[in-house]
Amino acid sequence: MDRKELEARWAKIKSWKAKGKRAPHKPLLLLYALGAWQQGQTQLQYAKEEAKLKDYFREFSKSPSGPKPHYPFVFLLNDKVWELSSIEGIDKSKGSSSKRLRDLGISAQFPAEMQALLREQPDLIGHLAEQLLQRNFPESLHSSILQAVGLELAPAFLLSKRRKRDPRFRGQILEAYGYSCAVCGFNLRLGHQPLALEAAHIKWHQAGGPDRAENGLALCSMHHKLFDLGAFRIDDSLRLQVSHKVHGEGLDYYLLRHQAQQIRLPHLKKYRPKEDYLNWHLEEVFQGYSRD
Ligand SMILES: [Zn+2]
Incomplete structure:
Protein backbone atom coordinates (compact mmCIF):
# COMPACT_ATOMS: atom_id res chain seq x y z
CA MET A 1 0.00 0.00 0.00
CA ASP A 2 1.35 3.41 -0.89
CA ARG A 3 0.27 6.80 0.30
CA LYS A 4 -2.20 7.34 -2.53
CA GLU A 5 -3.96 4.05 -1.88
CA LEU A 6 -4.13 4.82 1.80
CA GLU A 7 -5.60 8.28 1.25
CA ALA A 8 -8.13 6.82 -1.20
CA ARG A 9 -9.15 4.21 1.35
CA TRP A 10 -9.69 6.91 3.97
CA ALA A 11 -11.63 9.05 1.53
CA LYS A 12 -14.12 6.19 1.06
CA ILE A 13 -15.09 6.03 4.70
CA LYS A 14 -18.77 6.77 4.76
CA SER A 15 -19.71 9.54 7.09
CA TRP A 16 -22.89 10.88 5.53
CA LYS A 17 -26.10 9.02 4.91
CA ALA A 18 -28.85 9.95 2.48
CA LYS A 19 -30.26 13.50 2.57
CA GLY A 20 -27.38 15.01 4.51
CA LYS A 21 -27.92 12.87 7.62
CA ARG A 22 -24.82 12.87 9.75
CA ALA A 23 -22.88 9.79 10.80
CA PRO A 24 -19.79 11.37 12.31
CA HIS A 25 -18.63 8.54 14.56
CA LYS A 26 -16.09 6.91 12.31
CA PRO A 27 -14.33 10.19 11.53
CA LEU A 28 -14.41 11.14 15.21
CA LEU A 29 -12.86 7.84 16.26
CA LEU A 30 -10.18 8.02 13.55
CA LEU A 31 -9.22 11.54 14.62
CA TYR A 32 -8.99 10.26 18.16
CA ALA A 33 -6.74 7.42 17.03
CA LEU A 34 -4.51 9.81 15.06
CA GLY A 35 -4.17 11.98 18.16
CA ALA A 36 -3.19 8.94 20.22
CA TRP A 37 -0.73 7.85 17.53
CA GLN A 38 0.94 11.25 17.51
CA GLN A 39 1.42 10.90 21.24
CA GLY A 40 3.13 7.56 20.77
CA GLN A 41 0.18 5.32 21.55
CA THR A 42 -0.10 2.72 18.80
CA GLN A 43 -2.96 0.75 20.32
CA LEU A 44 -6.31 1.75 21.71
CA GLN A 45 -7.72 -0.57 24.30
CA TYR A 46 -11.50 -0.27 24.27
CA ALA A 47 -11.98 -0.73 28.01
CA LYS A 48 -9.41 1.92 28.79
CA GLU A 49 -10.64 4.50 26.28
CA GLU A 50 -14.38 4.01 26.59
CA ALA A 51 -15.15 6.74 29.12
CA LYS A 52 -13.02 9.31 27.30
CA LEU A 53 -14.54 8.34 23.97
CA LYS A 54 -18.04 8.76 25.34
CA ASP A 55 -17.32 12.29 26.56
CA TYR A 56 -15.73 13.16 23.26
CA PHE A 57 -18.62 11.77 21.21
CA ARG A 58 -21.09 13.60 23.43
CA GLU A 59 -19.37 16.88 22.68
CA PHE A 60 -19.07 16.60 18.92
CA SER A 61 -21.99 14.50 17.80
CA LYS A 62 -25.62 14.25 18.50
CA SER A 63 -26.41 11.09 20.43
CA PRO A 64 -29.97 11.16 21.76
CA SER A 65 -29.73 7.68 23.25
CA GLY A 66 -26.20 8.14 24.58
CA PRO A 67 -22.83 7.89 22.84
CA LYS A 68 -21.94 4.48 21.42
CA PRO A 69 -18.24 4.34 20.60
CA HIS A 70 -18.37 0.52 20.44
CA TYR A 71 -20.07 0.71 17.03
CA PRO A 72 -17.36 2.52 15.05
CA PHE A 73 -14.75 0.63 17.07
CA VAL A 74 -15.92 -2.54 15.32
CA PHE A 75 -17.32 -1.14 12.07
CA LEU A 76 -14.05 0.54 11.07
CA LEU A 77 -12.79 -2.99 10.42
CA ASN A 78 -14.91 -3.05 7.28
CA ASP A 79 -13.17 0.05 5.93
CA LYS A 80 -9.82 -1.69 6.20
CA VAL A 81 -8.22 1.22 7.99
CA TRP A 82 -8.25 -0.46 11.37
CA GLU A 83 -7.52 -3.83 12.96
CA LEU A 84 -8.68 -5.44 16.17
CA SER A 85 -6.52 -7.53 18.46
CA SER A 86 -8.95 -10.40 17.91
CA ILE A 87 -12.08 -10.85 15.86
CA GLU A 88 -13.17 -14.00 17.57
CA GLY A 89 -16.62 -13.42 19.03
CA ILE A 90 -16.92 -10.03 17.29
CA ASP A 91 -19.79 -9.39 14.92
CA LYS A 92 -18.43 -7.32 12.06
CA SER A 93 -21.79 -6.64 10.48
CA LYS A 94 -23.99 -5.95 13.50
CA GLY A 95 -21.35 -4.75 15.93
CA SER A 96 -20.66 -6.06 19.42
CA SER A 97 -21.76 -4.65 22.76
CA SER A 98 -19.42 -2.47 24.75
CA LYS A 99 -19.47 -5.10 27.49
CA ARG A 100 -18.21 -7.72 25.08
CA LEU A 101 -15.40 -5.46 23.86
CA ARG A 102 -14.41 -4.83 27.46
CA ASP A 103 -14.66 -8.45 28.53
CA LEU A 104 -12.63 -9.69 25.59
CA GLY A 105 -10.00 -7.01 26.22
CA ILE A 106 -10.21 -5.86 22.60
CA SER A 107 -7.81 -3.24 21.36
CA ALA A 108 -7.49 -1.59 17.96
CA GLN A 109 -4.62 -0.37 15.87
CA PHE A 110 -3.87 0.86 12.36
CA PRO A 111 -2.82 -1.91 9.95
CA ALA A 112 0.94 -2.57 9.88
CA GLU A 113 1.42 -1.09 6.39
CA MET A 114 -0.26 2.09 7.45
CA GLN A 115 1.85 2.30 10.58
CA ALA A 116 4.94 1.98 8.40
CA LEU A 117 3.74 4.80 6.15
CA LEU A 118 2.96 7.02 9.12
CA ARG A 119 6.47 6.48 10.45
CA GLU A 120 8.11 7.19 7.11
CA GLN A 121 6.00 10.22 6.28
CA PRO A 122 5.06 12.13 9.40
CA ASP A 123 3.14 14.77 7.42
CA LEU A 124 0.64 12.07 6.46
CA ILE A 125 -1.09 12.46 9.82
CA GLY A 126 -1.89 16.06 8.97
CA HIS A 127 -3.29 15.14 5.57
CA LEU A 128 -5.52 12.43 6.93
CA ALA A 129 -6.78 14.54 9.80
CA GLU A 130 -7.39 17.48 7.52
CA GLN A 131 -9.34 15.30 5.11
CA LEU A 132 -11.61 14.04 7.90
CA LEU A 133 -12.20 17.51 9.32
CA GLN A 134 -12.96 19.16 5.98
CA ARG A 135 -15.41 16.46 4.97
CA ASN A 136 -17.27 16.20 8.21
CA PHE A 137 -17.17 19.28 10.39
CA PRO A 138 -17.57 23.04 9.97
CA GLU A 139 -14.42 25.05 10.42
CA SER A 140 -15.71 26.57 13.64
CA LEU A 141 -15.21 23.16 15.28
CA HIS A 142 -11.88 22.09 13.80
CA SER A 143 -9.62 23.54 16.45
CA SER A 144 -11.80 22.25 19.29
CA ILE A 145 -11.76 18.72 17.88
CA LEU A 146 -8.00 18.78 17.37
CA GLN A 147 -7.56 20.00 20.90
CA ALA A 148 -9.89 17.35 22.29
CA VAL A 149 -7.86 14.55 20.69
CA GLY A 150 -4.49 16.18 21.36
CA LEU A 151 -3.57 16.34 17.69
CA GLU A 152 -1.14 19.03 16.63
CA LEU A 153 -1.02 19.98 12.98
CA ALA A 154 1.39 22.39 11.38
CA PRO A 155 -0.51 25.68 11.17
CA ALA A 156 0.11 25.72 7.41
CA PHE A 157 -2.27 22.80 7.05
CA LEU A 158 -5.28 24.54 8.36
CA LEU A 159 -4.57 27.71 6.43
CA SER A 160 -3.45 26.37 3.06
CA LYS A 161 -6.23 23.88 2.59
CA ARG A 162 -9.20 26.06 3.21
CA ARG A 163 -11.83 24.76 0.92
CA LYS A 164 -12.91 26.82 -2.01
CA ARG A 165 -15.95 28.60 -0.82
CA ASP A 166 -17.82 31.35 -2.53
ZN1 LIG B 1 -23.21 36.75 19.57
Whole structure:
Protein backbone atom coordinates (compact mmCIF):
# COMPACT_ATOMS: atom_id res chain seq x y z
CA MET A 1 0.00 0.00 0.00
CA ASP A 2 1.35 3.41 -0.89
CA ARG A 3 0.27 6.80 0.30
CA LYS A 4 -2.20 7.34 -2.53
CA GLU A 5 -3.96 4.05 -1.88
CA LEU A 6 -4.13 4.82 1.80
CA GLU A 7 -5.60 8.28 1.25
CA ALA A 8 -8.13 6.82 -1.20
CA ARG A 9 -9.15 4.21 1.35
CA TRP A 10 -9.69 6.91 3.97
CA ALA A 11 -11.63 9.05 1.53
CA LYS A 12 -14.12 6.19 1.06
CA ILE A 13 -15.09 6.03 4.70
CA LYS A 14 -18.77 6.77 4.76
CA SER A 15 -19.71 9.54 7.09
CA TRP A 16 -22.89 10.88 5.53
CA LYS A 17 -26.10 9.02 4.91
CA ALA A 18 -28.85 9.95 2.48
CA LYS A 19 -30.26 13.50 2.57
CA GLY A 20 -27.38 15.01 4.51
CA LYS A 21 -27.92 12.87 7.62
CA ARG A 22 -24.82 12.87 9.75
CA ALA A 23 -22.88 9.79 10.80
CA PRO A 24 -19.79 11.37 12.31
CA HIS A 25 -18.63 8.54 14.56
CA LYS A 26 -16.09 6.91 12.31
CA PRO A 27 -14.33 10.19 11.53
CA LEU A 28 -14.41 11.14 15.21
CA LEU A 29 -12.86 7.84 16.26
CA LEU A 30 -10.18 8.02 13.55
CA LEU A 31 -9.22 11.54 14.62
CA TYR A 32 -8.99 10.26 18.16
CA ALA A 33 -6.74 7.42 17.03
CA LEU A 34 -4.51 9.81 15.06
CA GLY A 35 -4.17 11.98 18.16
CA ALA A 36 -3.19 8.94 20.22
CA TRP A 37 -0.73 7.85 17.53
CA GLN A 38 0.94 11.25 17.51
CA GLN A 39 1.42 10.90 21.24
CA GLY A 40 3.13 7.56 20.77
CA GLN A 41 0.18 5.32 21.55
CA THR A 42 -0.10 2.72 18.80
CA GLN A 43 -2.96 0.75 20.32
CA LEU A 44 -6.31 1.75 21.71
CA GLN A 45 -7.72 -0.57 24.30
CA TYR A 46 -11.50 -0.27 24.27
CA ALA A 47 -11.98 -0.73 28.01
CA LYS A 48 -9.41 1.92 28.79
CA GLU A 49 -10.64 4.50 26.28
CA GLU A 50 -14.38 4.01 26.59
CA ALA A 51 -15.15 6.74 29.12
CA LYS A 52 -13.02 9.31 27.30
CA LEU A 53 -14.54 8.34 23.97
CA LYS A 54 -18.04 8.76 25.34
CA ASP A 55 -17.32 12.29 26.56
CA TYR A 56 -15.73 13.16 23.26
CA PHE A 57 -18.62 11.77 21.21
CA ARG A 58 -21.09 13.60 23.43
CA GLU A 59 -19.37 16.88 22.68
CA PHE A 60 -19.07 16.60 18.92
CA SER A 61 -21.99 14.50 17.80
CA LYS A 62 -25.62 14.25 18.50
CA SER A 63 -26.41 11.09 20.43
CA PRO A 64 -29.97 11.16 21.76
CA SER A 65 -29.73 7.68 23.25
CA GLY A 66 -26.20 8.14 24.58
CA PRO A 67 -22.83 7.89 22.84
CA LYS A 68 -21.94 4.48 21.42
CA PRO A 69 -18.24 4.34 20.60
CA HIS A 70 -18.37 0.52 20.44
CA TYR A 71 -20.07 0.71 17.03
CA PRO A 72 -17.36 2.52 15.05
CA PHE A 73 -14.75 0.63 17.07
CA VAL A 74 -15.92 -2.54 15.32
CA PHE A 75 -17.32 -1.14 12.07
CA LEU A 76 -14.05 0.54 11.07
CA LEU A 77 -12.79 -2.99 10.42
CA ASN A 78 -14.91 -3.05 7.28
CA ASP A 79 -13.17 0.05 5.93
CA LYS A 80 -9.82 -1.69 6.20
CA VAL A 81 -8.22 1.22 7.99
CA TRP A 82 -8.25 -0.46 11.37
CA GLU A 83 -7.52 -3.83 12.96
CA LEU A 84 -8.68 -5.44 16.17
CA SER A 85 -6.52 -7.53 18.46
CA SER A 86 -8.95 -10.40 17.91
CA ILE A 87 -12.08 -10.85 15.86
CA GLU A 88 -13.17 -14.00 17.57
CA GLY A 89 -16.62 -13.42 19.03
CA ILE A 90 -16.92 -10.03 17.29
CA ASP A 91 -19.79 -9.39 14.92
CA LYS A 92 -18.43 -7.32 12.06
CA SER A 93 -21.79 -6.64 10.48
CA LYS A 94 -23.99 -5.95 13.50
CA GLY A 95 -21.35 -4.75 15.93
CA SER A 96 -20.66 -6.06 19.42
CA SER A 97 -21.76 -4.65 22.76
CA SER A 98 -19.42 -2.47 24.75
CA LYS A 99 -19.47 -5.10 27.49
CA ARG A 100 -18.21 -7.72 25.08
CA LEU A 101 -15.40 -5.46 23.86
CA ARG A 102 -14.41 -4.83 27.46
CA ASP A 103 -14.66 -8.45 28.53
CA LEU A 104 -12.63 -9.69 25.59
CA GLY A 105 -10.00 -7.01 26.22
CA ILE A 106 -10.21 -5.86 22.60
CA SER A 107 -7.81 -3.24 21.36
CA ALA A 108 -7.49 -1.59 17.96
CA GLN A 109 -4.62 -0.37 15.87
CA PHE A 110 -3.87 0.86 12.36
CA PRO A 111 -2.82 -1.91 9.95
CA ALA A 112 0.94 -2.57 9.88
CA GLU A 113 1.42 -1.09 6.39
CA MET A 114 -0.26 2.09 7.45
CA GLN A 115 1.85 2.30 10.58
CA ALA A 116 4.94 1.98 8.40
CA LEU A 117 3.74 4.80 6.15
CA LEU A 118 2.96 7.02 9.12
CA ARG A 119 6.47 6.48 10.45
CA GLU A 120 8.11 7.19 7.11
CA GLN A 121 6.00 10.22 6.28
CA PRO A 122 5.06 12.13 9.40
CA ASP A 123 3.14 14.77 7.42
CA LEU A 124 0.64 12.07 6.46
CA ILE A 125 -1.09 12.46 9.82
CA GLY A 126 -1.89 16.06 8.97
CA HIS A 127 -3.29 15.14 5.57
CA LEU A 128 -5.52 12.43 6.93
CA ALA A 129 -6.78 14.54 9.80
CA GLU A 130 -7.39 17.48 7.52
CA GLN A 131 -9.34 15.30 5.11
CA LEU A 132 -11.61 14.04 7.90
CA LEU A 133 -12.20 17.51 9.32
CA GLN A 134 -12.96 19.16 5.98
CA ARG A 135 -15.41 16.46 4.97
CA ASN A 136 -17.27 16.20 8.21
CA PHE A 137 -17.17 19.28 10.39
CA PRO A 138 -17.57 23.04 9.97
CA GLU A 139 -14.42 25.05 10.42
CA SER A 140 -15.71 26.57 13.64
CA LEU A 141 -15.21 23.16 15.28
CA HIS A 142 -11.88 22.09 13.80
CA SER A 143 -9.62 23.54 16.45
CA SER A 144 -11.80 22.25 19.29
CA ILE A 145 -11.76 18.72 17.88
CA LEU A 146 -8.00 18.78 17.37
CA GLN A 147 -7.56 20.00 20.90
CA ALA A 148 -9.89 17.35 22.29
CA VAL A 149 -7.86 14.55 20.69
CA GLY A 150 -4.49 16.18 21.36
CA LEU A 151 -3.57 16.34 17.69
CA GLU A 152 -1.14 19.03 16.63
CA LEU A 153 -1.02 19.98 12.98
CA ALA A 154 1.39 22.39 11.38
CA PRO A 155 -0.51 25.68 11.17
CA ALA A 156 0.11 25.72 7.41
CA PHE A 157 -2.27 22.80 7.05
CA LEU A 158 -5.28 24.54 8.36
CA LEU A 159 -4.57 27.71 6.43
CA SER A 160 -3.45 26.37 3.06
CA LYS A 161 -6.23 23.88 2.59
CA ARG A 162 -9.20 26.06 3.21
CA ARG A 163 -11.83 24.76 0.92
CA LYS A 164 -12.91 26.82 -2.01
CA ARG A 165 -15.95 28.60 -0.82
CA ASP A 166 -17.82 31.35 -2.53
CA PRO A 167 -15.97 34.38 -1.13
CA ARG A 168 -19.08 36.46 -1.53
CA PHE A 169 -20.95 34.40 1.05
CA ARG A 170 -19.23 35.96 4.05
CA GLY A 171 -19.59 39.49 2.74
CA GLN A 172 -23.22 39.00 1.83
CA ILE A 173 -24.13 37.54 5.21
CA LEU A 174 -22.31 40.15 7.27
CA GLU A 175 -23.86 42.93 5.24
CA ALA A 176 -27.35 41.40 5.43
CA TYR A 177 -27.13 41.38 9.22
CA GLY A 178 -25.65 44.86 9.52
CA TYR A 179 -22.24 43.53 10.62
CA SER A 180 -23.67 42.36 13.96
CA CYS A 181 -24.26 39.01 15.61
CA ALA A 182 -27.85 37.90 14.89
CA VAL A 183 -28.13 36.63 18.46
CA CYS A 184 -26.44 39.20 20.70
CA GLY A 185 -25.76 42.19 18.46
CA PHE A 186 -22.00 41.99 19.07
CA ASN A 187 -20.30 44.29 16.56
CA LEU A 188 -16.89 45.22 17.92
CA ARG A 189 -14.55 46.79 15.39
CA LEU A 190 -10.88 47.56 15.19
CA GLY A 191 -10.93 50.75 13.17
CA HIS A 192 -13.41 49.75 10.48
CA GLN A 193 -12.63 46.07 10.68
CA PRO A 194 -15.29 43.83 12.28
CA LEU A 195 -13.79 41.58 14.96
CA ALA A 196 -14.69 37.97 15.73
CA LEU A 197 -17.76 38.13 13.52
CA GLU A 198 -18.40 35.18 11.23
CA ALA A 199 -20.77 33.97 8.54
CA ALA A 200 -22.23 30.69 9.78
CA HIS A 201 -23.91 28.04 7.67
CA ILE A 202 -27.15 26.77 9.20
CA LYS A 203 -27.03 23.53 7.19
CA TRP A 204 -23.35 22.66 7.10
CA HIS A 205 -21.52 22.94 3.84
CA GLN A 206 -20.27 19.37 4.50
CA ALA A 207 -23.90 18.18 4.43
CA GLY A 208 -24.62 19.94 1.16
CA GLY A 209 -25.80 23.25 2.66
CA PRO A 210 -25.44 25.98 0.01
CA ASP A 211 -23.58 29.29 0.24
CA ARG A 212 -26.82 31.25 0.18
CA ALA A 213 -28.07 34.01 2.44
CA GLU A 214 -31.13 31.93 3.49
CA ASN A 215 -28.69 29.31 4.78
CA GLY A 216 -26.54 31.79 6.67
CA LEU A 217 -26.41 33.78 9.87
CA ALA A 218 -23.97 36.42 11.02
CA LEU A 219 -22.76 35.26 14.42
CA CYS A 220 -20.01 36.30 16.80
CA SER A 221 -17.38 33.58 17.31
CA MET A 222 -18.96 32.45 20.56
CA HIS A 223 -22.48 32.09 19.18
CA HIS A 224 -21.15 30.49 16.01
CA LYS A 225 -19.44 27.75 17.98
CA LEU A 226 -22.39 27.25 20.35
CA PHE A 227 -24.70 26.98 17.33
CA ASP A 228 -22.48 24.42 15.56
CA LEU A 229 -22.20 22.40 18.78
CA GLY A 230 -25.99 22.30 19.11
CA ALA A 231 -26.30 24.37 22.30
CA PHE A 232 -29.14 26.39 20.77
CA ARG A 233 -31.29 26.43 17.68
CA ILE A 234 -33.44 28.92 15.81
CA ASP A 235 -37.07 27.84 15.51
CA ASP A 236 -39.48 28.42 12.62
CA SER A 237 -40.54 31.80 13.97
CA LEU A 238 -36.83 32.72 14.16
CA ARG A 239 -36.71 32.62 17.94
CA LEU A 240 -33.76 31.28 19.82
CA GLN A 241 -34.26 28.03 21.73
CA VAL A 242 -31.62 26.94 24.22
CA SER A 243 -30.94 23.25 24.74
CA HIS A 244 -31.93 21.85 28.13
CA LYS A 245 -28.56 20.12 28.20
CA VAL A 246 -26.47 23.27 28.55
CA HIS A 247 -25.51 24.47 31.99
CA GLY A 248 -22.74 26.25 33.86
CA GLU A 249 -21.33 29.74 34.29
CA GLY A 250 -22.11 31.87 31.25
CA LEU A 251 -25.40 30.14 30.51
CA ASP A 252 -27.45 33.20 31.44
CA TYR A 253 -25.15 35.68 29.78
CA TYR A 254 -24.58 33.91 26.48
CA LEU A 255 -27.83 32.04 26.08
CA LEU A 256 -30.73 32.30 28.49
CA ARG A 257 -31.13 36.06 28.22
CA HIS A 258 -31.88 35.48 24.53
CA GLN A 259 -34.17 32.48 25.11
CA ALA A 260 -37.38 32.67 23.04
CA GLN A 261 -36.32 36.03 21.63
CA GLN A 262 -36.42 36.59 17.93
CA ILE A 263 -32.98 36.91 16.34
CA ARG A 264 -31.98 40.21 14.74
CA LEU A 265 -33.41 39.88 11.27
CA PRO A 266 -31.51 40.56 8.06
CA HIS A 267 -32.38 43.77 6.26
CA LEU A 268 -34.11 41.93 3.40
CA LYS A 269 -36.94 39.51 4.00
CA LYS A 270 -35.68 37.14 1.29
CA TYR A 271 -32.47 36.65 3.27
CA ARG A 272 -34.24 35.27 6.34
CA PRO A 273 -33.20 31.75 7.36
CA LYS A 274 -35.22 29.13 5.54
CA GLU A 275 -37.18 26.48 7.36
CA ASP A 276 -35.54 23.55 5.52
CA TYR A 277 -32.12 24.54 6.76
CA LEU A 278 -33.33 25.27 10.30
CA ASN A 279 -34.96 21.83 10.36
CA TRP A 280 -31.74 20.17 9.25
CA HIS A 281 -29.92 21.88 12.11
CA LEU A 282 -32.65 20.77 14.54
CA GLU A 283 -32.43 17.15 13.38
CA GLU A 284 -28.69 16.78 12.96
CA VAL A 285 -27.00 19.23 15.30
CA PHE A 286 -29.22 20.58 18.06
CA GLN A 287 -28.70 18.64 21.29
CA GLY A 288 -31.50 17.54 23.57
CA TYR A 289 -34.71 19.55 23.57
CA SER A 290 -35.70 23.18 24.00
CA ARG A 291 -36.32 24.72 27.39
CA ASP A 292 -39.86 25.85 28.28
ZN1 LIG B 1 -23.21 36.75 19.57
